[in-house]
Amino acid sequence: MENSRVVLITGASSGIGLSIGQHLSSLQYQVVGTSRNPDKYPNHPFPLIAMDVLDNTSVKEGIVAVIAAYARIDVLVNNAGMGMAGPLEEMDLKAVDSLMNTNLNGPIRVIQHALAIMHKQQSGTIINMASLAGDNGLPFRSIYAASKAALIRVSESLRLELRHTPIQCTVLSPGSIKTAISENRYYAPLAENSTYYKQYKASLAEMDTHVNKGLPPICVAKRVEKLINNKKLKPHYSVGPFLEVLSPIIKFLLPQRAYENLIASFYNLN
Numbered sequence: 255m256e257n258s259r260v261v262l263i264t265g266a267s268s269g270i271g272l273s274i275g276q277h278l279s280s281l282q283y284q285v286v287g288t289s290r291n292p293d294k295y296p297n298h299p300f301p302l303i304a305m306d307v308l309d310n311t312s313v314k315e316g317i318v319a320v321i322a323a324y325a326r327i328d329v330l331v332n333n334a335g336m337g338m339a340g341p342l343e344e345m346d347l348k349a350v351d352s353l354m355n356t357n358l359n360g361p362i363r364v365i366q367h368a369l370a371i372m373h374k375q376q377s378g379t380i381i382n383m384a385s386l387a388g389d390n391g392l393p394f395r396s397i398y399a400a401s402k403a404a405l406i407r408v409s410e411s412l413r414l415e416l417r418h419t420p421i422q423c424t425v426l427s428p429g430s431i432k433t434a435i436s437e438n439r440y441y442a443p444l445a446e447n448s449t450y451y452k453q454y455k456a457s458l459a460e461m462d463t464h465v466n467k468g469l470p471p472i473c474v475a476k477r478v479e480k481l482i483n484n485k486k487l488k489p490h491y492s493v494g495p496f497l498e499v500l501s502p503i504i505k506f507l508l509p510q511r512a513y514e515n516l517i518a519s520f521y522n523l524n
């Protein structure tokens with residue numbers, strides 16, 4: 255039966271991952287989510303196992319636990335991730351490493367362990383949750399944008415490496431989605447005498463407004479449902495507010511400086 259497929263969603267305690275899990279559970283998929291602290295969510299609407307994507311042993315144990323309980327992984331939604339904001343010049347490099355480790359190395363760790371299972375099954379679908387931020391340089395979100403751009407490149411490469419197998423891989427890039435991502439974001443500490451103080455504050459306020467006015471996470475969940483029922487996935491999909499989804503096309507069409515000015519005004523710079 256189609257809907258008995260086992261779907262593993264990393265970072266499913268809140269926001270987009272939670273919504274995907276709720277939606278797919280309501281359609282009778284066997285959903286298992288992950289959280290660094292599953293005990294914090296005793297009444298979660300679907301099973302949550304412990305997994306910290308920063309820790310290879312934790313990822314390995316998480317995958318072993320899924321196989322022990324469900325015997326297979328048909329779909330991996332590599333969703334766990336976090337935001338980061340601050341001027342590049344003042345960014346603490348340990349925080350940079352940690353963000354890249356979470357948003358790039360984290361999904362890679364999960365892919366490596368999940369692929370071993372998918373090869374044995376001779377089937378599987380991997381959806382990597384990137385971001386439209388990965389298509390652009392964005393003010394005060396350089397490292398986040400870089401982490402998602404890197405995840406997009408990794409996914410494109412992996413698709414080519416998996417061409418001779420029945421395993422599918424794609425990227426889903428959301429635009430602004432109304433979740434707690436702003437609360438959970440890492441913020442670089444900013445000195446009041448920083449040369450970036452005014453621009454950063456203005457841009458940050460705009461960033462939060464975009465998230466708060468963003469689409470509800472169910473829109474991403476419904477898109478994931480469509481993707482996992484697509485037998486011939488394309489390399490890249492996006493979901494989000496109309497203008498944001500159009501941004502890669504606008505970027506391609508506009509002269510470079512005109513597009514940069516558009517991004518600057520979108521983030522209240524100037």
Ligand SMILES: NC(=O)c1ccc[n+]([C@@H]2O[C@H](COP(=O)([O-])OP(=O)(O)OC[C@H]3O[C@@H](n4cnc5c(N)ncnc54)[C@H](OP(=O)(O)O)[C@@H]3O)[C@@H](O)[C@H]2O)c1
Binds near residue numbers: 269433
């Ligand atoms: N909201 C947006 O506008 C937006 C736009 C584009 C892309 N995205 C991407 O969508 C994904 C979900 O974001 P969201 O908006 O739903 O944010 P969120 O509500 O903050 O959810 C983030 C999830 O990631 C998990 N997580 C964080 N660090 C982790 C780690 N080291 N190991 C394992 N899990 C970890 C968290 O779980 P625990 O804290 O329970 O461990 C949580 O469930 C992220 O990859 C984000 O970059 C979001």
